[in-house]
Amino acid sequence: MNLKLKKSDNILAEAVIYPFYEDENLENTKDSIIDILKNFKERNRFKGSLGEVVYFTRDNNGSMQYGIFLGLGKKEEIDSEKLRIASSKALKKAEELKVTSLEMQMINAEGICLKRIVKSIAEGMILGDYKFDRYKTDKKEKVLKEVFITGIEEELEKAQEALEEAEVLTEATILARELVNEPANVLYPEELAKRAERAGETYGFSVDIFKEDKIEKLGMKAFLEVAKGSSRSPRLIVMRYFGNEENKEDILGLVGKGLTYDSGGYSIKPTDGMVTMKSDMGGAAAVIGAISAIAKMKLKINVVGVVAACENMISGKAYKPGDIIGSMAGKTIEVLNTDAEGRLTLVDAVHYIIDKEKASKVIDLATLTGAVLIALGTDVTGVVTNNADFYEELEAASELSGEKVWQLPSFEEYKELIKSDIADLKNIGGRYAGSITAGLFIGEFVQDKPWIHMDIAGTAWSEKEKNYISKGGTGAGVRTLYYLAKKKSGCCHR
Numbered sequence: 390m391n392l393k394l395k396k397s398d399n400i401l402a403e404a405v406i407y408p409f410y411e412d413e414n415l416e417n418t419k420d421s422i423i424d425i426l427k428n429f430k431e432r433n434r435f436k437g438s439l440g441e442v443v444y445f446t447r448d449n450n451g452s453m454q455y456g457i458f459l460g461l462g463k464k465e466e467i468d469s470e471k472l473r474i475a476s477s478k479a480l481k482k483a484e485e486l487k488v489t490s491l492e493m494q495m496i497n498a499e500g501i502c503l504k505r506i507v508k509s510i511a512e513g514m515i516l517g518d519y520k521f522d523r524y525k526t527d528k529k530e531k532v533l534k535e536v537f538i539t540g541i542e543e544e545l546e547k548a549q550e551a552l553e554e555a556e557v558l559t560e561a562t563i564l565a566r567e568l569v570n571e572p573a574n575v576l577y578p579e580e581l582a583k584r585a586e587r588a589g590e591t592y593g594f595s596v597d598i599f600k601e602d603k604i605e606k607l608g609m610k611a612f613l614e615v616a617k618g619s620s621r622s623p624r625l626i627v628m629r630y631f632g633n634e635e636n637k638e639d640i641l642g643l644v645g646k647g648l649t650y651d652s653g654g655y656s657i658k659p660t661d662g663m664v665t666m667k668s669d670m671g672g673a674a675a676v677i678g679a680i681s682a683i684a685k686m687k688l689k690i691n692v693v694g695v696v697a698a699c700e701n702m703i704s705g706k707a708y709k710p711g712d713i714i715g716s717m718a719g720k721t722i723e724v725l726n727t728d729a730e731g732r733l734t735l736v737d738a739v740h741y742i743i744d745k746e747k748a749s750k751v752i753d754l755a756t757l758t759g760a761v762l763i764a765l766g767t768d769v770t771g772v773v774t775n776n777a778d779f780y781e782e783l784e785a786a787s788e789l790s791g792e793k794v795w796q797l798p799s800f801e802e803y804k805e806l807i808k809s810d811i812a813d814l815k816n817i818g819g820r821y822a823g824s825i826t827a828g829l830f831i832g833e834f835v836q837d838k839p840w841i842h843m844d845i846a847g848t849a850w851s852e853k854e855k856n857y858i859s860k861g862g863t864g865a866g867v868r869t870l871y872y873l874a875k876k877k878s879g880c881c882h883r
């Protein structure tokens with residue numbers, strides 16, 4: 390799908406989207422479209438509630454054209470997220486109608502600036518259009534080829550910049566979705582590393598890949614314990630983008646959980662829990678996607694991304710419940726459950742990024758616990774942090790992206806739960822507060838650095854298509870990390 394901007398003079402497309410608010414005052418407006426709208430309203434066929442769509446047909450110089458009314462909900466409640474949702478619904482209707490070209494009128498919204506309007510429409514449409522069909526031999530070709538957002542001339546120049554940013558952000562999000570959707574027999578540590586290298590070449594960041602011997606030399610013992618049960622060898626993926634040479638010590642470290650498959654190991658998962666575990670590298674995908682967008686947009690910031698990629702499998706070589714293992718930081722860990730493997734790989738990655746890459750702030754993203762689904766469901770990422778100011782920055786970024794976050798408490802009492810009697814730490818804290826103890830386990834390795842842990846187990850994968858979220862990998866985290874890196878968008882926040 391190709392998205393462009395166009396002056397709203399003559400209509401060329403096969404279908405036109407007319408967005409309207411539920412409480413739009415239509416009384417004094419007279420034109421043929423409004424007349425049709427009034428007619429629909431009188432017959433209770435269209436109210437204008439968020440995402441509602443109805444269509445009509447008309448003759449346009451001898452060829453049939455569709456008009457699609459799109460509901461935006463109440464005028465004063467409109468924001469970027471609602472606009473993304475509405476736009477994705479309209480796009481899906483146009484696809485259903487099998488048109489090859491489509492136009493959408495720029496909306497007028499108080500409180501949202503033009504750039505955000507354009508960005509939200511583009512994001513809703515492009516992300517809503519994505520579907521993972523690589524392995525379908527009989528692929529349905531997309532009928533809809535061209536989409537235009539139309540506006541008046543003065544608007545279009547500003548809008549172009551916003552559209553370009555939206556294109557980069559959606560491409561990076563789709564890159565993350567693709568990585569998550571690839572099955573584990575195709576995407577194993579070596580392949581994930583290759584894809585990161587390819588992203589580096591495409592978007593402009595450097596990538597270093599460390600194999601097992603180098604990982605061993607670095608002393609990443611916990612990471613290697615998880616990896617050793619698999620015949621696929623692990624990789625440490627290091628991505629660097631230095632866009633702010635003046636402040637070299639200011640380095641944002643992004644760590645992504647990169648379990649290309651999690652069988653649970655000897656604490657084996659039931660089949661139902663195992664089938665989606667190709668997605669256990671959703672954190673890695675988010676980091677690769679985010680750095681791609683940051684580099685492509687040439688943001689003035691230094692970012693390092695680290696992924697400790699491996700598989701959690703069963704074999705005669707695998708680690709076992711009861712084992713006591715080491716870590717790069719020197720702390721010892723009692724393994725009480727081999728399915729709590731993510732935190733073991735992450736603590737070495739976090740130690741590495743602080744010690745070797747000199748990250749001054751760290752964010753880790755991980756499909757870490759089933760418990761976060763119990764606590765927050767599938768639409769909200771659970772967060773554990775040691776720094777309130779840093780969390781505020783994340784909240785601001787999340788408002789821009791529409792990806793919801795919620796902070797979990799991290800009182801001292803929780804930290805007691807992961808202390809071991811016979812080692813420094815144990816890798817599970819018992820049945821209660823599972824997402825908090827998992828996060829705080831990682832927190833034991835961040836030294837004094839401002840740190841945010843994002844548990845994306847509920848948000849990185851979707852069982853069903855929902856608005857602009859596709860079924861399967863969602864690309865969760867990519868846009869939020871981008872906005873956090875960008876900090877000030879220079880534009881409104883709705």
Ligand code: BES
Binds near residue numbers: 651726
């Ligand atoms: N990768 C899983 C977490 C997960 C569960 C992600 C569901 C996505 C959907 C993680 O490695 C895991 O198995 N965690 C255990 C921890 C437990 C043993 C303390 C869990 O959540 O059950």
Ligand code: ZN
Binds near residue numbers: 728
């Ligand atoms: Zn696990």
Ligand code: ZN
Binds near residue numbers: 728730731756757
């Ligand atoms: Zn896992």
